């Protein structure tokens with residue numbers, strides 16, 4: 001946790017996973033590091049750190065973005081959702097469960113970003129086709145799975161969420 | 169990775185932006201979507217000492233359509249254009265899904281893409297095909313110039329340090345119906361174009377080309393408008409023979425560089441093929457609207 005407050009630091013207030021949180025950040029601090037280091041939520045991963053892989057994907061005002069390429073100060077007074085917000089009362093989100101059931105992950109490094117992109121997709125389009133899924137996750141790289149099981153998992157989740165309208 | 173330290177301002181009005189730009193001149197950089205600037209700052213390829221975040225200027229993120237044309241605010245995100253309805257400007261919706269990847273499109277803006285002036289950028293090619301102009305503002309006033317005047321060289325535009333690009337103005341099609349295609353060769357999803365070709369053609373009911381525009385990405389040091397080719401097209405009937413002639417002409421207008429994305433020869437060939445393919449698709453689409 002950072003405790004310094006001087007001219008070079010600013011107070012950044014965000015609503016993250018429904019909870020209001022504050023922290024000090026230098027303007028050059030990237031949102032991914034603010035979330036991980038300042039707010040202590042390490043579910044969001046940093047892969048490439050060069051805007052290429054999507055491992056750092058979080059929802060900023062409900063849109064998936066690469067948090068390694070947004071300044072924390074740009075997110076001031078905005079809403080952020082990360083992978084930690086998906087599970088409720090120890091029950092996995094249907095997408096998390098579907099990734100588990102369909103072997104949608106191997107090493108798991110891309111998974112938090114992949115899940116957040118998928119959450120945003122199913123919010124907008126509850127019944128995506130395979131090609132819509134592939135288009136939506138095209139900014140999220142996975143080095144392990146070959147994507148087949150990720151696409152299966154998202155399709156599976158979309159069917160299950162249709163049966164039991166969940167609180168996404 | 170993190171950028172060099174900088175002072176950060178998030179002005180709420182254009183007047184404040186003018187003031188900051190005057191005060192800091194070329195020490196300052198405007199921050200729009202940050203999808204080109206922040207990666208460059210993280211790699212220390214850019215190290216401005218002041219960042220002026222224009223994300224709070226709400227009136228730059230909308231569009232207005234009149235009989236004369238469409239005005240697009242500089243802060244319109246690629247994603248908003250991708251999901252919008254642009255009946256008279258189909259090239260916008262054709263092009264947007266090709267830019268970067270969905271995550272980058274959620275942040276990147278049309279104004280940022282033009283100001284960045286990458287010769288391989290997709291908006292450069294598309295907006296040249298649409299014969300667009302840009303509005304540039306500073307304390308002194310507003311000036312308007314065509315995109316061709318705006319793009320000066322590789323990553324270099326007509327913007328002065330105290331100026332901000334505020335709007336893109338696309339003239340309305342005058343006669344007939346507009347048909348458009350954006351064809352892009354990319355090595356992988358989200359990469360810049362090896363070659364990109366944007367085509368917009370206004371066809372009258374008898375198949376005469378009332379107006380045409382062709383813009384090319386990665387075919388020169390700046391995004392390129394293929395004027396000679398469009399002059400071959402305008403006033404003629406769109407036929408396979410004319411398409412052949414136009415595609416031979418268009419690829420000669422470019423002067424691409426060999427680089428890691430492909431050889432100059434390959435890019436020339438792909439530009440020719442894309443012009444031919446795009447115009448052929450337009451001809452087929454026009455024919456099907458005629459028989460319907």
Ligand SMILES: Cc1cc2nc3c(=O)[nH]c(=O)nc-3n(C[C@H](O)[C@H](O)[C@H](O)COP(=O)(O)OP(=O)(O)OC[C@H]3O[C@@H](n4cnc5c(N)ncnc54)[C@H](O)[C@@H]3O)c2cc1C
Pocket residue numbers: 051052197198199200201202203204205206207242266267268269272275276277278279280281283284288289290291327331332333334358359360361
């Ligand atoms: C992984 C990746 C892939 C990409 N692929 C493509 C692609 O395939 N095709 C493509 O076209 N682009 C691509 N891009 C670039 C993307 O389109 C950027 O969004 C765009 O180039 C810059 O827009 P921005 O709003 O993010 O600008 P910023 O990064 O904020 O700014 C870019 C530059 O423009 C200046 N600027 C911004 N707005 C203004 C303004 N209103 N007035 C004056 N100056 C201004 C800034 O000072 C800076 O110098 C890619 C980017 C990434 C990270």
Ligand code: FES
Pocket residue numbers: 045046047048049050051052053054055056057066067068069
């Ligand atoms: S860590 Fe952000 S895109 Fe790879």
Ligand code: FES
Pocket residue numbers: 104105106107108109110111141142143144145
């Ligand atoms: S599961 Fe290893 S990178 Fe996707």
